[in-house]
Amino acid sequence: MGKDRSGAQRSSFLLSLWRWFDAEASADQIDFADAKKVDWFRILPFVIMHLMCLGVIWVGWSWFAVLTTAALYFVRMFAITGFYHRYFSHNTFKTNRFWQFCFAVLGNSSVQRGPLWWAAHHRHHHRFADTEKDIHSPSRHGFLWSHIGWLTSSANFPTKMQYVKDWARFPELRWINRFDTVIPILLAVALFVSGSFLEIYAPQLGTNGPQLLIWGFFISSVVLFHGTVTINSLDHMFGSRRYNTPDTSRNNAFLALITLGEGWHNNHHHYAISARQGFYWWEIDITYYLLKVFSWLGIVWDLRGLPQGLRDPNGVVADAR
Secondary structure: OHHHHHHHHHHHHHHHHHOOOOOOOOHHHOOOOOOOOEOOOOOHHHHHHHHHHHHHHHHOOOHHHHHHHHHHHHHHHHHHHHHHHHHHHOOOOEEOHHHHHHHHHHHHOOOOOOHHHHHHHHHHHHHOOOOOOOOOOHHHHOHHHHHOHHHHEHHHOOOOHHHOHHHHOOHHHHHHHHOOOHHHHHHHHHHHHHHHHHHHHOHHHOOOHHHHHHHHHHHHHHHHHHHHHOOOOHHHOOOEOOOOOOOOOOEOHHHHHHOOOOOEHHHHHHOOOOOOOOOOOOOOOHHHHHHHHHHHOOOEEOOOOOOOOOEOOOOOEOOOO
8 A cells, every 4th residue: 555655656756747848748637626726846947947046146247148138038028928928819910830930939938838828828817807717816816826826836737728729730839838848948058058158259248157047047037927927916906997897907007118018908908909009109019019010021910900999988099000
């Protein structure tokens, strides 16, 4: 009896370990009974990613490392907001398979899981926004759970494939989604190697492998993560409500700045199929501006705009272009 229990525990441990690399490993065996049970072993890499930011104490800083961090934050935030959200989740524009794959890779490098998992959870959110079935509603589950807690539950690890059948037909997207740690690991290795190379061949930059790894990967990814999930938490708590949507979404200019336009969340919940979330000229939406530039270059096309004559409660017409 003891040997059977020991063998079962060993198998469970190995399965949990393998799920660090294969997100779909034995997904049918996951216990969905307690949606708020934290799987500490499964989220250990996520915890370590946060703790590694303390490495800055030993590696120091350089302007090159800080600028690399900012650049990777900006580029990957655009991949999340422009493609994970507005493209994969809402189909607000079109692109070809090559660029679809490229931005899926870039989005996955953000350490925010695969594109199918991300889009499926977001579509679920819109379907059940701020009801008991909304797994990251601050009004239902509190700030901490809506911001980060929901990601620690094993019940939320699998991809809700019923929501993303349109994207599941692409084998390259399914591969990225299944092995969602491969690309982030490759980015981390590339940063370490690049820093080591620059230490030898461009010492005037004052950087090295460990420094570029800590700043460019760990710090950038952690700040990027928390910036992204403020839309789940803070943007359902603080800000203005232009439209009387059946949820608690709000418009928040500060969150719009740090997320390249996602902070106009009440606008988004009012009309989710638009590529534009800043409905008025004064609502800065950097992601939309970049998508417009990409449309001029032929990388994306058929950007969905706002319906003609869309007005706020005061009768002010939104910018439909």
